[in-house]
Amino acid sequence: MMTNYFKKTLLAxxxxxxxxxxxxxxxxxxxxxxxxxPYSGTYTALGEAITNGLKLAIEQNGGQLGGREVEYVQLxxxxxxSKAPQNMSRLVKGDGVDFVIGPVHSGVAMGMLRVAKQxxxxxxxxxxxxxxxxxxxxxxxxxxxxxSMWQNSFPMGKVAYDRGYxxxxxxxxxxxxxxxxxxxxxxxxxxxxxxxVEQILVPFPDTEFQSYLTQIASIAPDAVYTFFAGGGxxxxxxxxxxAGLKESIPLLGSGFLTEGNIAALDGAGEGxxxxxxxxxxLxxxxxxxxxxxYEGAYxxxxxxxxxxxxxxxxxxxQALDAVGGNTEDRDALIEALAxxxxxxxxxxxxxxxxxxxxxxxxxxxxxxxxHEVVGVAAEQFEVPDDACQM
Amino acid sequence: MDLAFFGVQLLNGLQYGLLxxxxxxxLTLIFGIMGIINLxxxxxxxxxxxxxxxxxxxxxxxxxxxxxxxxxxxALGLIIERLFLDTLYKRDHLYQVLLTFxxxxxxNEAQRxxxxxxxxxxxxxxxxxxxxxxxxxxQYSVYRLFVMGVCLALAGVIYWVIRHTRLGIIIRAGAVNRxxxxxxxxxVRTLFTLIFSxxxxxxxxxxxxxxxLTSITPGMGDSIxxxxxxxxxxxxxxxxxGAFWGAILIGMxxxxxxxxxxxxxxxVIYLIMAGVLLVKPxxxxx
Numbered sequence: 001m002m003t004n005y006f007k008k009t010l011l012a013x014x015x016x017x018x019x020x021x022x023x024x025x026x027x028x029x030x031x032x033x034x035x036x037x038p039y040s041g042t043y044t045a046l047g048e049a050i051t052n053g054l055k056l057a058i059e060q061n062g063g064q065l066g067g068r069e070v071e072y073v074q075l076x077x078x079x080x081x082s083k084a085p086q087n088m089s090r091l092v093k094g095d096g097v098d099f100v101i102g103p104v105h106s107g108v109a110m111g112m113l114r115v116a117k118q119x120x121x122x123x124x125x126x127x128x129x130x131x132x133x134x135x136x137x138x139x140x141x142x143x144x145x146x147x148s149m150w151q152n153s154f155p156m157g158k159v160a161y162d163r164g165y166x167x168x169x170x171x172x173x174x175x176x177x178x179x180x181x182x183x184x185x186x187x188x189x190x191x192x193x194x195x196x197v198e199q200i201l202v203p204f205p206d207t208e209f210q211s212y213l214t215q216i217a218s219i220a221p222d223a224v225y226t227f228f229a230g231g232g233x234x235x236x237x238x239x240x241x242x243a244g245l246k247e248s249i250p251l252l253g254s255g256f257l258t259e260g261n262i263a264a265l266d267g268a269g270e271g272x273x274x275x276x277x278x279x280x281x282l283x284x285x286x287x288x289x290x291x292x293x294y295e296g297a298y299x300x301x302x303x304x305x306x307x308x309x310x311x312x313x314x315x316x317x318q319a320l321d322a323v324g325g326n327t328e329d330r331d332a333l334i335e336a337l338a339x340x341x342x343x344x345x346x347x348x349x350x351x352x353x354x355x356x357x358x359x360x361x362x363x364x365x366x367x368x369x370x371h372e373v374v375g376v377a378a379e380q381f382e383v384p385d386d387a388c389q390m
Numbered sequence: 391m392d393l394a395f396f397g398v399q400l401l402n403g404l405q406y407g408l409l410x411x412x413x414x415x416x417l418t419l420i421f422g423i424m425g426i427i428n429l430x431x432x433x434x435x436x437x438x439x440x441x442x443x444x445x446x447x448x449x450x451x452x453x454x455x456x457x458x459x460x461x462x463x464x465a466l467g468l469i470i471e472r473l474f475l476d477t478l479y480k481r482d483h484l485y486q487v488l489l490t491f492x493x494x495x496x497x498n499e500a501q502r503x504x505x506x507x508x509x510x511x512x513x514x515x516x517x518x519x520x521x522x523x524x525x526x527x528x529q530y531s532v533y534r535l536f537v538m539g540v541c542l543a544l545a546g547v548i549y550w551v552i553r554h555t556r557l558g559i560i561i562r563a564g565a566v567n568r569x570x571x572x573x574x575x576x577x578v579r580t581l582f583t584l585i586f587s588x589x590x591x592x593x594x595x596x597x598x599x600x601x602x603l604t605s606i607t608p609g610m611g612d613s614i615x616x617x618x619x620x621x622x623x624x625x626x627x628x629x630x631x632g633a634f635w636g637a638i639l640i641g642m643x644x645x646x647x648x649x650x651x652x653x654x655x656x657x658v659i660y661l662i663m664a665g666v667l668l669v670k671p672x673x674x675x676x
Contacts, residue, residue: 264510
């Protein structure tokens with residue numbers, strides 16, 4: 001009896017010591033966070049905003065994840081889809097990172113996710129709106145802190161109908177992202193009882209809009225819904241205003257129409273309504289604190305991309321605290337990530353079954369060169385993910 | 391389709407076509423007379439737009455910005471011709487293609503380093519920041535009419551120089567037979583430097599006056615380059631008259647194609663090019 005008890009105690013203390021030793025070994029190694037974002041080319045600004053946001057969140061946690069130091073491995077994705085599988089493999093197999101944060105571009109996401117599927121690497125997508133990432137492709141190890149095109153545009157359908165618009169013309173580029181976005185709007189708007197009377201598709205990446213504006217004027221719908229981004233968004237909004245259409249036909253759009261480009265609109269954007277999961281003017285304590293911390297750290301104002309990066313960092317902070325910094329038990333880690341609840345600058349954010357954010361979609365109107373929040377277009381809005389049940 | 395709609399689209403097509411002409415005229419001159427395939431032509435269009443944006447921001451005056459930016463563009467053309475092209479005239483076209491493609495990469499990267507990746511715009515300058523009411527809900531920017539006028543005037547000047555001046559005779563002769571011109575004791579080297587600089591300045595100027603009508607973005611010249619090559623090929627390489635009518639044709643085709651047959655809008659200009667090449671392989675005015 002006595003010997004038995006002695007044996008048990010000895011065994012227990014030995015196990016404890018081994019666990020502690022291994023725990024110490026884990027704590028000594030930094031957590032490796034791989035960043036696969038564009039640091040050159042057209043999307044550089046987005047890559048940098050996401051990186052800044054991510055690092056800020058981890059910095060605010062003392063630069064640690066689950067009590068361990070953090071090592072960043074930054075890789076320039078060049079927003080190049082053809083290099084995506086190779087870049088992802090380099091991070092996962094070559095550098096042996098614990099997490100991959102990326103990408104910005106939906107085309108790159110497709111290539112990345114192929115490798116994520118084979119290797120099981122835990123991936124957090126901080127931008128890229130392609131729906132398949134958290135639906136048809138369905139992987140337990142893939143999360144996103146961004147949006148899908150549909151999630152941002154669907155709520156606008158009801159807004160448009162409630163404002164009394166019955167006949168709407170849609171216009172976007174003839175590519176997957178634009179068509180996904182417009183489809184979300186059309187679905188909701190027609191379910192309410194409105195009608196999309198004409199769907200105009202512009203060859204990508206043309207920005208010569210005069211002939212389409214003439215067409216819109218001759219149709220004279222109640223409103224126009226549009227998805228363009230970057231330079232195309234600026235050109236469209238300015239041309240729309242210059243053609244005098246804004247007075248008679250209100251312009252609605254996905255938030256990306258004006259995101260990051262408000263200064264270049266030169267006043268032409270005043271009154272344009274967009275739906276988006278964030279606005280820099282959101283009046284909440286979390287957002288005010290975020291905006292001032294971000295401006296303090298980087299000297300520039302944050303945007304939606306910064307928030308998406310920040311939330312990816314905040315996710316890692318919360319999940320790794322939950323598992324005590326142990327990155328060896330992948331299943332526990334994935335579960336901890338899936339259970340993350342963020343008091344984000346954008347509002348409460350949780351994750352659906354398919355690891356897509358459940359979040360507010362705000363209705364924003366441009367007033368005095370700012371995205372003023374005029375309402376919540378959809379509260380704690382979840383994306384249907386029927387193709388992905390985990 | 392009512393008459394007003396048709397009329398406004400005609401105006402849109404004409405305006406786009408005239409701007410295309412301005413960009414393509416430099417390309418066809420350089421291509422036709424010097425035999426240089428300048429892939430960096432579109433990048434010069436972008437440089438023109440960025441220069442005028444930067445200078446307008448700095449000086450607060452669009453017109454002053456153009457007055458300064460044009461000589462800068464001429465100088466840029468001069469430097470590129472002397473530094474890079476001078477050694478390539480006797481070589482195969484492939485070398486020129488490689489070099490000018492390399493120039494695109496260098497210029498695009500330089501653009502990013504100097505001006506960054508953000509989207510910019512230039513406000514429509516006074517006194518043209520007004521609109522005409524065309525139909526009951528559609529206005530037309532007076533500045534667009536001004537751009538049309540400038541393009542037409544420049545087309546006239548270029549036509550006059552080529553038809554009625556000694557320089558024009560040399561240029562036309564050079565387009566047909568370069569060796570003969572050289573044999574007549576004309577300093578072809580100086581002529582080439584001049585033509586290249588003027589060609590670059592024409593496209594950069596197109597970027598400058600187009601700046602208030604478009605958004606200024608990295609790589610904005612890359613897509614217009616392809617359209618300009620189509621214009622030059624349709625019109626006939628080296629022919630200014632061809633570039634003019636080719637540009638008007640493509641401007642109209644893109645405008646009407648996009649609203650009347652949207653499903654194949656992006657192909658229309660290539661279909662026209664294929665059609666022209668089948669009937670007249672050297673282009674309409676070659």
